Amino acid sequence: MCRVIWFLKTLLVSQLFHFSASMNAITPNNSIKDGEVIDSTEKIFTLGFFSPGKSTKRYVGIWYYQDPDKAIVWVANRDDPINDRSGVLSINNGNLVLSEKNQTVIVWSTNVSVTSTSNTKAQLLDTGNLVLVERDTKKTLWQGFDHLTNTLIPFMKLGLDRQRSVNWSLTSWKSPDDPGTGNYSYRFDSTGFPQLSLYRGPDKIWRTGSWTGQRLIGIPEIQWSKISFSTFEDNEDELSSMYGVTNSSVRIRLVLNESGVTQRFSWDKRWIQFASAPMEQCDYYGNCGANSNCNPYNVGYVDFECTCLPGYEPENPQSWFYRDGSDGCRRKQGMSTCQKGEGFVKVARLKVPDTNVTHVDLSLGLKECERKCLSNCSCLAYTSAYAESEGGATGCLTYHGNMMDARTYTNTGQDFYVRVNATELALYKKNGSLLAKKTIVILSLVALLFTITLMFSFFRRKKKRKAKYRTSSFNLAASSTYLDDSFDIQEQDGNTRDPDLPMFDLRTIVAATDNFSTDNKLGEGGFGSVYKGRLHNGKEIAVKRLSKYSGQGIEEFKNEILLIAKLQHRNLVRILGCSIEAEEKMLIYEYLPNRSLDCIIFYETQSSLLDWGKRLDIIWGIARGILYLHQDSRFRIIHRDLKASNVLLDATMNPKISDFGMARIFGGDQIEANTNRVVGTYGYMSPEYAMQGLISVKSDVYSFGILMLEIITGRKNSKFLVEDSASSYLVGHVWNLWNEGKSIEIVDKALGESYPADEVLRCIQIGLLCVQEQAIDRPTMSAVIFMLGNVNGLPSPKQPAFIGNKISFVAGSSTSEGVGSVNEVTISMFQGR
Known part of the structure; x- marks a missing residue:
């Protein structure tokens, strides 16, 4: 009897081991049904069925094995969903086939020619690539990396396989609930000198610029040389760009989202967004028209990002005066660049103009390139092809038409040489x-x-x-x-x-x-x-x-x-x-003519000036400003006194954060500090800062959450009183209504009914997430911006901080300055524990 039991156990273990060992592949004898998955050999990726967002439709997709939220990196049947859970993924006549309704209806197939219908298998590799191979020769017949969706992961390529006529490009989902082919695409433009560009339908809306020898010039340099690398190929076989990782434990992905924004994420127990593009006005293609330079760093008295290239003047001076540069620039009247004495003016640190009007000669150096351009009257400018190659700049790009989409960077970019006549050259x-x-x-x-x-x-x-x-x-x-x-x-x-x-x-x-x-x-x-x-x-x-x-x-x-x-x-x-x-x-x-935000949102006679669209734009603008302070400026800066009276509005209601008297500079890798001098405004201070003097970027996130709820409701947090309410303050009242499913009731009456309820509710939820009691539970500003731009499911907020009826501080106080109003009480100093 004992021997029988031992034999059965051995047989069971053997079968389980066999089943487990085969779970990284689909063979003619091993298919998977809806609810089953296969994992790559090292359990880095998983393939299975999923339903995106709020949809009940079923798709086959791939995600990282360790990701509990299943952020999808590839979809098989993106445009052909299954309406129930009858889906089966199997090998059928040598092809990988997705079928439904008892395998009577084929939904999707790899659809390649095979010599033997029983000699193939589909395997999920540790790179995340799903491949269909011949089992005996190991020849790859089809691969998922040739059919990208909206996500780029390490070792995926973007570009063109010239031998097989395969186009590696990303296309956005239609919505977070529908992975179908959307309206945005991210692909190589091989006209002129190759570069990656982002399109909305047929229209180019952003471009990376060309390859510098180390990276694409329009993508911020990321100091990950020890864990990642980039490659660029341009030969008779292929034109491609790819990034890889040197350690399989590194998780990085690029997503082209439904709004046409490329977002870069890294994994550290959760996905953290660390970059996005296009991000600012100068990123958008042709923002300043032809023959111009978009410089987002114009400061001081010049409050316009558009400037004409040397030797050019505004095409439409009146529009230029009103800060509309879309008509671009033209050659200055009477200027000829085909006479004696002309030369070139250098414009430094540029994403050089669109390369579709260039002639390319990679054999020339920069000096030879200058002579070549000067000898041709149609040549308007020149630059190097590879600005960061070994041994210095090499190759020659010469421009022979309108120069579109140049922009300035602070610490990167290429030198660009614009042709001018003798008079202009002497002036420079x-x-x-x-x-x-x-x-x-x-x-x-x-x-x-x-x-x-x-x-x-x-x-x-x-x-x-x-x-x-x-x-x-x-x-x-x-x-x-x-x-x-x-x-x-x-x-x-x-x-x-x-x-x-x-x-x-x-x-x-x-x-x-x-x-x-x-x-x-x-x-x-x-x-x-x-x-x-x-x-x-x-x-x-x-x-x-x-x-x-x-x-x-x-x-x-x-x-x-x-x-x-x-x-x-x-x-x-x-x-x-x-x-x-x-x-x-x-x-x-x-001078900002619309003064401060509190002068508008807290007064019935003024609040109607801001409809929901303008309020959302203000929320976006404040969030981008804080993200710049926390992440993109030369220093990491904590504002410490973010409030409505410190947000000023220009003539078009564009928000501008002001009053940096209490700001604190952090080191590049510093995330938290302690201070005995607690400053800020009552009602906007995070609990850990107010009570313990702990400062971090999450302190500003808390203040932003309060400000966001004030913008939505038109009411001050510190002065909101409701009879028979569990809390006298705005945050507590919003929290109570949120729990009761009635948070829409708190929306500012000045908005009437002219607002999208789902969008407003999402913003209220984001505001509550920002005012969580524990700093670790609050999102970063990059995550806030991501949540504002996406309609995916958001985390559920916990009970926020400071929702009791009274808050007591033993502290001196004064009134903080602000353009446009007398503000709430500001805590000037008290001792943190």
């Missing part, structure tokens, strides 16, 4: 020489003034003069040349930029504000007042004047000067300069 050389001389003189003066300042400070301290709140405590004025409102500086590349931070003469500001007239007063806060002003040239400005009696604002003032001058983003307020004389300390900003 003269300006360059004058600029160099001026720079030497200014640096010498600064060094001299700095030395004098040090001596003055030494003797001043020696005499023990009180200087805590005087100009010497922030000695910027002593090391800078005072400037008036003649601030335009022409650089060699033709762009107009401000110096590091212009200094304004006090007399200029007094005249601009009519001696700080009360009629020009915009608002008042604990650190001083804000005034509207107009310079002699007509430029409107906003002046933040630090109160001479304010002892608590010196550090904040200094922080804001040093910090915001280095920030460049369309959703951050632009600082134009400062003025420091005697007891007067002032910051000069761009």
Whole structure:
């Protein structure tokens, strides 16, 4: 009897082992039904049936084995769903076939010619590639990597297989509930010099630029050289780009989503988005029209990203004046570039224009390329083909038509050489020489003034003069040349930029504000007042004047000067300069006519100015601004005082985050800090920051969540009172309604019924996720932006923080400054535990 039991156990184990061993392949004798899966050999990928989003339709797809949410990386029958769970994936007449209704109806097939119908198998490889192979010869008859959907994973190729006429390209899903072929595609454009481009239908909307020798120029450089690599092939067999990983444990994927955005994710116990494109206005194809340069970093007094290339002028000056550059630029009138004395002006750090109007000669160096272009009157510009190849720039691209879609980068890009006539060339050389001389003189003066300042400070301290709140405590004025409102500086590349931070003469500001007239007063806060002003040239400005009696604002003032001058983003307020004389300390900003957000959303007479579309745009803009601070700026910056009164609105209601006096700079890999000086505004502070002094990017996420709920509801968090409610505050009330399925009731009445309820509810849910009590439960700003742009299922929020009827702080308080209103109580300082 014991021997019988032992034999049965052995047989059972043997059968289970055989079944398990075959589960990375489908053979003529081994198919899978809906509900069953196969795994790759090392259990990196899984293939099985799934239903996307809220759909009940069934598809066959592949996902990472360890991903509990099954983020799909490939779909077999994307345009041919099964309506029930009768699907079977099997080998039929040598092909891999998906069938339904007891295998009587074929839904999808690999559809290739096979010599033996019983000699094939379908196997899921550890790369995620599903292959149909001949079992004896191991020859690949068909592979999933030749039929991409919306996702690129390591070792998938984008491009063209010229021998087999296969096009490797991504196409978006129709929606999160439908993986069918959508309207966006991401593919190689082989016209001219090869480059990857993103299309909406037939229209190009973004391009990566060409291969530099190490990467595609329009894709931000990622410092992953130890774990990943990129390749580019352009030969008679194929044109392709591919990235791979050196360690199979690394999980990276690129997704072309339903909105036409390419998103890059990495895996660290969950998918984390680390990049996306197109991301800003200059990313969009032809944003500034032909023969122009889109520069998103134009700061100071030039609030327009479009500039004409050297030798060109706006095609439509009136549209250009109104900040519409879509008509582009034309050759300056009377300019000919086919005479004696013409040459080239270098424009640095560009994603060079679209290469579909180029001639390519890879045998030439840059000097030979210049001579070739100069000898041909139709040649308008030139650049290197490979800017980052070994031994320096190589190859020659010459341009012979309208130059579209150039844009500037800060630390990357290529040098681009634009042809101009002799007169224009002389002008650029003269300006360059004058600029160099001026720079030497200014640096010498600064060094001299700095030395004098040090001596003055030494003797001043020696005499023990009180200087805590005087100009010497922030000695910027002593090391800078005072400037008036003649601030335009022409650089060699033709762009107009401000110096590091212009200094304004006090007399200029007094005249601009009519001696700080009360009629020009915009608002008042604990650190001083804000005034509207107009310079002699007509430029409107906003002046933040630090109160001479304010002892608590010196550090904040200094922080804001040093910090915001280095920030460049369309959703951050632009600082134009400062003025420091005697007891007067002032910051000069761009003037934003619609003042601050709180002046609109919290007042019934004004809130109707913002329909749902505008409110959602404001939410998007604030989120992009915070993401820039947290991730994309030169420093990782925590704002610490994000609130409605610190969001300013320009003439088109574009939001701009302001007031960086309380901001904190983090190191590149620093994620958290502790402070004994807790600053911020009551109602917007995260619990770990308010109670323990812990600062992180999640502190700003909490404030953003509060602000988001305020924008949706038109009510202040700190002043919301409801009788018979479990909470006196907005967050608590929204939470209660959310639990009861009634959160739509809290939407601002000024919106009427003209809003998409599902979109508003999704935003309320995102807002609640941002105000979770535990920082770890809150999403990052990149995740927030992803959730705003996608309608996939969102996590369920937990009970948020601070929803009780009373919140007590033992702290001093003051009123924080803000353009346009007197704000809520601001916590100026208290001791964190």
